[in-house]
Amino acid sequence: MPSSPAGPQRLQCRLFPFTLSPSDVEALQPNEWVTDDVIDFYYRYLKHKYFRDNKKYVYIPVNIANLLTERPIDSSTKGIADMAGDANALDMKTQCLRKPRAIRVAFLPIFGDGHWSLLVYRNQRHRPLPEFLHFNSYLGSTRENHTQCARTALINLLYVFRHNDASMAISKESYKLVVKNCPQQNNGNDCGVFVCIYAYVLSARLAKEDSQSSGLHSLVKRISALSNSPPLSRLSDTLSFSSRAPQKDQTDPDDLAWKIKDKDAIHPDMMREYLLKVIYSATSSNSGSASL
Template sequence: MRDGTLANPAVTVWRDVSSARPTTDRWFSACLSKSRGLENGKVDGKPALKDKTEDALVRSREWLPSSTSLNVTAQAQKPAALKQPPDLDLSSEIATRLNLVDREPVVPSQVTAQPKKSVAESRCGQEFPVLTKEMLQEVSLALGQKDPNLVLSSAFKLRITQRDLATLSDGSWLNDEVINFYLNLVMSRSEQDGSRKVYSFSTFFFPKLRGGGHAVVRRWTKAVDIFLYDIILVPLHLGVHWSLAVIDLKAKTVKYYDSMGQRHDDICSLLLVYLKDEYKIKKSKELEVSKWVVSSLKSSEIPQQNNGSDCGVFTCKYADYIARGLPLTFTQLNMPYFRKKMIWEILNQRLL
């Protein structure tokens, strides 16, 4: 009976709802009497045509849900429920279509258990805070500015123009200014939270280091002792691709994060050599590099992009989550949302 085919629908329904309330029994009894009258060629004492008999049977099949007799009996207890489907909460679907929340589609009939949030997530608030109508209007207004040289945000000795901000539009490649500004916001938040001390080099640091060694970038840390931090972020621009190296001074690791699954242990090794040279100057002693581990994260271990334009956003979000001590739970589906969120954060100079 799962396919909804009934040899005699009227009789089957009469058997299924035998335990229903009297009012329901009388309703089905009337239907049964009418159906039997149709079979005899009369309805309420009046002649009936064969095609009307078939119409009545078809209507009875359409009215009944294609389900087991148990479901029919259960629904017969509440006739009102059969007249119209229960109200569905479409807020999640609407939010998804408006690109306010990007997530996998959820079938309304399924009940999905919500994963328990970690302590870190609870402390840091929602992972995907909703962007309000006013916030989205602010984003649209900024992107709609006609002058590409108009400065829309200024902080950390950096200026973000309309041209820079436009690189956060869907399908565009992020530039150095946007990534450097965003990583400064990550550092600023860590100073306010006081949970993890995070330091980030600019996107121009690694090309200098690779081209001339520690001597070329020695002055970059003249006013800062990087060994007082827990995490050091090193954004990397390799040709036309953005990625991230992370130095964990407590765990004694140098790891490489790439949204296209590439491996660069050589970059991690070069950064470890830099640490050794920097440590000798700052601390006047040798860094025990034998206790350090360098590695590249596998594509199966971290979120991966499936297009050719989101590597910069992935790099920023790696840095954001790692700085907060959160697992990397985002996906490619979240990128349109992250782009809008990053625009608002840069305009307001704070992370949500």
């Protein structure tokens, strides 16, 4: 009996366990909707490229982000336990939710109301509570409904974090959501591409900042050792902006680092080409890498 013809071959990533289908690749043509798997793949690529061994930076997979977005908010003990149980079950591979206090930044691709956006969880030592930044490439008619999707996801994420670590402080002030002005799409197809663009710009910026901070920290320790003075316990002690008045937060250099301006963005069609190069580079046998 003849065997059935083989289906289209999936592309196997060499850098981390992940496969993509030919339809995922085809979806990167202009005017097509980028698939869940392409976004998932690229977020894992960003983690591998910039923060491979750094647990402070987390990229939450699409299936977990979808769960957080689609599950109705239930603040009862059972509701939170059920939500956390389901999220943790999906988190078996990436292990990105288990130690929330170690997380400085988490990227969540949000899909709701037929639209993609990026939600960023930001938790910093010099701020008493975390905050969420929402980057939406279509702030017109989708703003109200899609912002509500993001708010549902952030509250459910905080519930999961609280369930996984009882020492996490959660209050209504923790639910702060800042809708950021950011580059906008000019058609109905590029929202998924913009979710990749935003994550790329912020990841590259954070990696550079982290590298500079690590180098400065090492320098401070070396100078302290030479002068026989005790080393600083952590670098943030010298760079904290917590003493500044709240009304001056907009001038905080740390906040400026989270602004994405038009000049920072990549044209969506160029981003699609770049994503194709990343995919072929990561799934081919040669060792070449894509650069942007």
